[in-house]
Amino acid sequence: MGMTKGWKLYDPRLAWMLVAPVLLLLLLFLLLPIAVMGVYTFFTFVTAGVETSALTFANWKEFLTDSYYHGFLLKTVRVGAMTAIICAVLGYFPAYFIWATTFRHKWLLLLLLIVPFWISFTIRTFSWIHILGEQGIINVTLLKLGLIDQPLQMLYTEGAVIMGLLHFLLPYMILNVYVSLESIDRTLISAARSMGCTSAQAFREVTLPLSLPGLGAGLLLCFVLAAGSYVTPQLLGSGRDALFGNLIYDTIMGQLNWPMGATLSIVLFVVLGCFAAAYTRYMGMSQIVKGLGG
Amino acid sequence: MKISTTKRLERLNERYGNGDISRRSFLTLTAAAAASVGLSTPWIGRALAAATEVRFDGWGGVVQEAIDKYAFQAYTQKTGIKVVQGTFGDEDEIITKIKTSKPGDFQVIHSSGVNYYIKYVNAGVNSEINEANIPNMANVLAPMIEPFRKITPKISAVPYDYGTTGIAYNNKVISDDEAKEKGVGLLFDKKYAGKVGGYSDMTTRVWYAALQSGQDPNNIQDMDAVWAKVRENRDLAKKFWSSGAELMDLLSKGEIVVTDAWSGRVAALQQQGHPIGYIDPKGSYAWMEDMLVLKGSPMPECEELINFMLEPATSIAVAEGQNYPPSLDPTKVKLGDKIPTLPAFDPTGSMKALTFADPVYWATNEDAWNKQWDRISKGA
Numbered sequence: 001m002g003m004t005k006g007w008k009l010y011d012p013r014l015a016w017m018l019v020a021p022v023l024l025l026l027l028l029f030l031l032l033p034i035a036v037m038g039v040y041t042f043f044t045f046v047t048a049g050v051e052t053s054a055l056t057f058a059n060w061k062e063f064l065t066d067s068y069y070h071g072f073l074l075k076t077v078r079v080g081a082m083t084a085i086i087c088a089v090l091g092y093f094p095a096y097f098i099w100a101t102t103f104r105h106k107w108l109l110l111l112l113l114i115v116p117f118w119i120s121f122t123i124r125t126f127s128w129i130h131i132l133g134e135q136g137i138i139n140v141t142l143l144k145l146g147l148i149d150q151p152l153q154m155l156y157t158e159g160a161v162i163m164g165l166l167h168f169l170l171p172y173m174i175l176n177v178y179v180s181l182e183s184i185d186r187t188l189i190s191a192a193r194s195m196g197c198t199s200a201q202a203f204r205e206v207t208l209p210l211s212l213p214g215l216g217a218g219l220l221l222c223f224v225l226a227a228g229s230y231v232t233p234q235l236l237g238s239g240r241d242a243l244f245g246n247l248i249y250d251t252i253m254g255q256l257n258w259p260m261g262a263t264l265s266i267v268l269f270v271v272l273g274c275f276a277a278a279y280t281r282y283m284g285m286s287q288i289v290k291g292l293g294g
Numbered sequence: 295m296k297i298s299t300t301k302r303l304e305r306l307n308e309r310y311g312n313g314d315i316s317r318r319s320f321l322t323l324t325a326a327a328a329a330s331v332g333l334s335t336p337w338i339g340r341a342l343a344a345a346t347e348v349r350f351d352g353w354g355g356v357v358q359e360a361i362d363k364y365a366f367q368a369y370t371q372k373t374g375i376k377v378v379q380g381t382f383g384d385e386d387e388i389i390t391k392i393k394t395s396k397p398g399d400f401q402v403i404h405s406s407g408v409n410y411y412i413k414y415v416n417a418g419v420n421s422e423i424n425e426a427n428i429p430n431m432a433n434v435l436a437p438m439i440e441p442f443r444k445i446t447p448k449i450s451a452v453p454y455d456y457g458t459t460g461i462a463y464n465n466k467v468i469s470d471d472e473a474k475e476k477g478v479g480l481l482f483d484k485k486y487a488g489k490v491g492g493y494s495d496m497t498t499r500v501w502y503a504a505l506q507s508g509q510d511p512n513n514i515q516d517m518d519a520v521w522a523k524v525r526e527n528r529d530l531a532k533k534f535w536s537s538g539a540e541l542m543d544l545l546s547k548g549e550i551v552v553t554d555a556w557s558g559r560v561a562a563l564q565q566q567g568h569p570i571g572y573i574d575p576k577g578s579y580a581w582m583e584d585m586l587v588l589k590g591s592p593m594p595e596c597e598e599l600i601n602f603m604l605e606p607a608t609s610i611a612v613a614e615g616q617n618y619p620p621s622l623d624p625t626k627v628k629l630g631d632k633i634p635t636l637p638a639f640d641p642t643g644s645m646k647a648l649t650f651a652d653p654v655y656w657a658t659n660e661d662a663w664n665k666q667w668d669r670i671s672k673g674a
Contacts, residue, residue, distance in 0.1 A: 039614060046415060047660075047661055048386075048413055048416070048660060048661055048664070049393060049413050049416060049417040050416050050417060066668060068674060072672070122351070133547065134547070134548060134549050135547045135549070137549055156532060156533050161453035195607070209518065215359045224599075225577065238532075238533060239494075239534060239671040239672045239673060240672060246672075247672075249666075250668050251668075252390060253384070253386050253387050253390050254384070254386050254664060254668060255664045255665055255668065256386055257661075257665075283669070284413060291673055292478075
């Protein structure tokens with residue numbers, strides 16, 4: 001072909017040209033803004049909405065010495081981890097079912113997983129108010145059945161926040177595990193069975209270990225997304241249930257203190273980045289790419 | 295030096311005419327110049343559109359619906375100038391957006407009075423209004439304009455309405471007599487633990503804590519006592535709401551039975567038939583709102599819009615729709631039957647019956663108090 005004359009399919013020049021636009025976009029819209037935020041962490045806060053470029057370590061000093069921030073950082077990691085683990089426990093079985101089923105229209109099951117994404121995330125979060133609230137469906141039903149005298153306090157609690165996060169993140173976990181299961185060579189399971197394994201043993205010895213990369217990728221993805229969320233705690237939690245993202249929001253939008261807000265943002269970015277780096281070190285990032293593409 | 299596209303094309307044409315450049319180069323360069331026009335069109339388009347469009351950002355909900363219905367639609371019909379609208383739940387949110395945008399992206403803001411006016415002035419984003427272009431300002435209450443003039447003699451905002459943040463309560467649970475007797479104390483009543491609400495805003499929280507601790511909110515002597523009261527109220531509260539819509543939702547669904555609340559939103563709930571009572575206890579927090587014009591706005595169009603909004607017929611219709619009394623002087627303009635019945639309405643026009651926040655006092659303390667409130671709201 002005339003147009004590809006001189007090019008080979010695996011030509012590194014072609015590869016660079018193909019990724020160049022994306023690299024440029026990443027540089028302009030991801031790395032550069034993060035760098036600007038990094039610089040902002042050294043700016044001086046004057047008053048709400050006003051800062052000067054006089055460089056200072058005051059923001060970092062405040063973060064490092066104030067236990068208020070450390071407490072929220074630990075809490076954010078804890079809520080993120082709890083959400084990810086519950087997602088793993090709840091998500092593995094549906095993924096396994098979709099993989100193992102002999103139902104002819106498997107695509108329908110996968111479609112059902114994606115359907116929630118058709119509705120705005122904020123609206124999905126708001127819907128919990130009508131389920132968990134005092135006038136919500138659970139309380140109204142329990143009251144009508146006479147099982148309780150007073151409505152249960154479910155909304156505006158940490159439980160409600162985790163529930164909202166699970167609702168949002170579960171499909172990510174299921175898809176990741178499913179993709180991992182799909183890549184297992186089924187003859188391995190047959191081999192295990194033919195060598196005398198019970199089906200439970202075959203699952204424990206073959207299927208589960210081989211699906212661990214997907215489970216790990218799902219855990220990381222759910223953890224990072226949960227720990228970085230701020231809409232869910234804002235809508236379903238009380239002030240005490242705020243996560244680190246809410247602290248950042250309030251510092252930037254409420255106190256109009258951009259230098260401190262930038263400092264907190266960089267902190268969260270670095271902390272979540274460390275978890276992702278640790279994961280890459282032990283599991284490899286390719287699994288997440290597979291899961292998202294799956 | 296920067297030259298305009300027209301100039302560039304003229305020069306090219308001249309050089310071509312002089313035989314300085316070949317036909318081929320001329321066409322190439324002309325095409326390049328034309329392409330640069332094409333690329334810059336989005337920005338040019340915006341600048342040109344400014345004359346036929348005014349951008350307005352307000353509080354959304356029933357308030358903005360009223361403004362849109364009675365003021366903007368009529369204004370567009372009369373002048374052909376479209377009002378492009380945005381909303382915010384918290385004014386700090388729009389200040390952040392303004393800080394990150396170009397002058398002129400945001401133009402007219404339905405702002406919360408002098409406390410916020412200082413923030414725009416500090417950030418250097420306020421404009422200077424030509425009052426001669428707003429003849430209807432003659433009808434605006436002088437005591438409402440004065441505080442703005444104290445901050446900037448040449449003002450960039452015109453007061454538009456006022457209201458109070460009083461105490462709203464569910465009549466099914468709390469009687470009018472109980473509310474009158476307890477007043478501010480209702481927000482601190484252990485009997486209603488877990489059913490109390492409040493505006494998630496430092497000024498409101500500190501204001502009511504100051505009243506409850508027996509202090510003047512405009513001259514607090516014992517701040518520790520105030521923070522202790524803020525914490526006491528927090529521990530009784532189910533949720534601090536952050537928008538008028540959320541307030542109406544929490545009250546009407548019975549999630550909370552007592553809260554500090556914006557008078558107009560409560561009036562709207564009452565008109566919808568919800569059993570909600572409202573009182574303004576002594577020292578109740580009064581506030582005003584203004585139409586603020588930002589730097590970089592098309593001033594004549596914005597001034598015309600504000601003048602149109604201040605037309606008595608428009609202003610009264612908006613006030614009746616949003617349930618907040620207008621800034622028009624009741625001794626100069628007949629305000630009809632409904633407005634005098636609205637909560638917070640001052641028939642004397644002196645505004646002496648209402649307690650507004652002292653802008654300088656609050657601005658001095660705002661940064662530190664906001665930070666402290668943020669922490670207390672999160673359980674500190």
